[in-house]
Amino acid sequence: MKFDIMRDRLLDGLNNAMRAVSSKTTIPILTGIKLDVTAEGLRLTGSDADVTIQTFIQPEEDGKQIINVEAPGSIVLQARMLHEIVRKLPTNIVEIEVTDNFQTFIRSGKSEFHLIGSDANEYPQLPELSNNEQFSIPSDLLKTVIRETVFAVATSESRPVLTGVHWQTTENELICVATDSHRLARRKVTVDNLPTGQNVVIPGKSLNELNKILDDSSTAVEIALTSQQVLFKTNEVLFFSRLLEGNYPDTSRLIPNEYKTNVTINGKLLLQAIDRASLLAREDRNNVVRFETVGDNSVEISSNSPEIGKVKEQIAVEQAEGEELKISFSAKYMMDALKAIDGQDVMIQFTGAMKPFILRSIHDDAILQLILPVRTY
């Protein structure tokens, strides 16, 4: 195996593939990056067994020579070391040569590194994905969907299936739900040519990593779901994630159908007030703030911490209808939900101080956030 490559492109590819490599892996070969070079180009693969990321670099881009292959081949090189070396090489041309016994030479300018590689045949094979049952979503929309749901997954492993986001498809709608059993985030997306009846749980950790790789463009991301794996495919990257096993609970029954108090309010002002109130709520460890309707045109946010002090603040509302209400909830859950709705005017619908309440954007019915209150009154 021997080839030259432009350092900057190799570094871009490594930056992506590295995201899947974990220093905590118990499988030694997965501390490495696999390089496969053929006349078609260089494929880089990184994996932590749950997530696998592949990037492909073509020999020519926009008429510019990127790779010059003298001899094809494959090798696994220690990921962190390879990345650091490539980052620090003195010139923009890198030569990589593998000789007997996986001895690898990396040359650039007058600098020569000699690394001991590993046999690429020992690197785990990727599962084959059939080509049917695909659909696609623009990259920026996919990022939004992830951002609006993934924060609500459970962080504890006591019910592993809740650490993922539930994706279900109907004829033309993808429904994404996450819950940690104290709050729930649901986002619906209209998608053309959707394979119906899909029902998978994607690990929250994988979606967070995917979100870092996706760009804010409207380029389509192709998505292929199978019973064990999901593949997200962009122009540059193949992102594979295993799926979570187990049945996701039916969450539709949690969402109330009728409401006793409706409050429409500027989401940004409410977020800032909750943020201030949470300064004192946080000190008390439980992070609970109180929310109280004051007549038809304002609400009061308050919290206290016996040893430090207390805070209260009134905010004007756009509209308040229905019964008077005093309710307490986690400042963190409320702030997460308001951030997901992203500063728009929100409608908050309550069914009483001890019942779950929901938040929606007044502009957009696609997103729904549900929060369980805390008993303090």
Place this chain on the structure above:
Amino acid sequence: MKFDIMRDRLLDGLNNAMRAVSSKTTIPILTGIKLDVTAEGLRLTGSDADVTIQTFIQPEEDGKQIINVEAPGSIVLQARMLHEIVRKLPTNIVEIEVTDNFQTFIRSGKSEFHLIGSDANEYPQLPELSNNEQFSIPSDLLKTVIRETVFAVATSESRPVLTGVHWQTTENELICVATDSHRLARRKVTVDNLPTGQNVVIPGKSLNELNKILDDSSTAVEIALTSQQVLFKTNEVLFFSRLLEGNYPDTSRLIPNEYKTNVTINGKLLLQAIDRASLLAREDRNNVVRFETVGDNSVEISSNSPEIGKVKEQIAVEQAEGEELKISFSAKYMMDALKAIDGQDVMIQFTGAMKPFILRSIHDDAILQLILPVRTY
């Protein structure tokens, strides 16, 4: 105590005073910031007992009203909480009022915080500094002097006096020395009207904090040294630090007078080559690289790590004179020294493979870096 203040200026002041407040303090009142408000303005004091930072905000700046004092007074408020509250207040006008029993109200817009303060009389008094024996250095030069020396202080407390930087004055020169007994950094600065015979050791930690507060302007920083304390005074901040006790070792004898090998080399290229070599040196825990003269016009930098691999690289030198040399040293110490010299051409003067060697800028005799080699050949 009752006054209004512009939020932005209060926040600036808190940002500075907060730097001295440590969450690890064992003295409860030092988790607070002291506010003293008089008709002359607001003084903020933060301290961790070693370093004390005071900032002063005047009632008027550039004809603009900053503070409006209704009733003077003093209070100590929990530093981190006060800082977070002020940072998040909804409007740019803040009212602070202290009533009976140190009850403190912070109001801004429709938001009202109520904090439990502490008695300002319990806050430690600052030492009185006599006004003689002062001198001044431009802020940017003082930052440079700190940057060029403080990295070389000892991090272990086994000889506490070595955790500080030794400042000595002669008639017109301030000499700053730091050493951890494996390497040494010395910087001389010509200063007018210097009080001679000063001899103090300033904690490295204090100088690092001071460096963050100083700006890159040529504004004079006034410096007052006493036997226990040093005060750095800028337009905005009074920065007090305790001094370290104990006699600083005489380091002048460590610096060799004659040399057997002189190498002049581009500091930036050498730094980058050492950085690359240290990638492998680091893996071996000892971080040692080898340096070898190759004829009169180049040197070879190399290192190896038996399990990972090895690296070598030749660099052209401007000039090499004297005996051939093979020497090994800590990559970290060499990189620290080259960074202090800041990318300029350096002259490295060796007295043999087992003797300390020195680095100087070829443009500037004020800075000297000394490193002890490591025995490997």
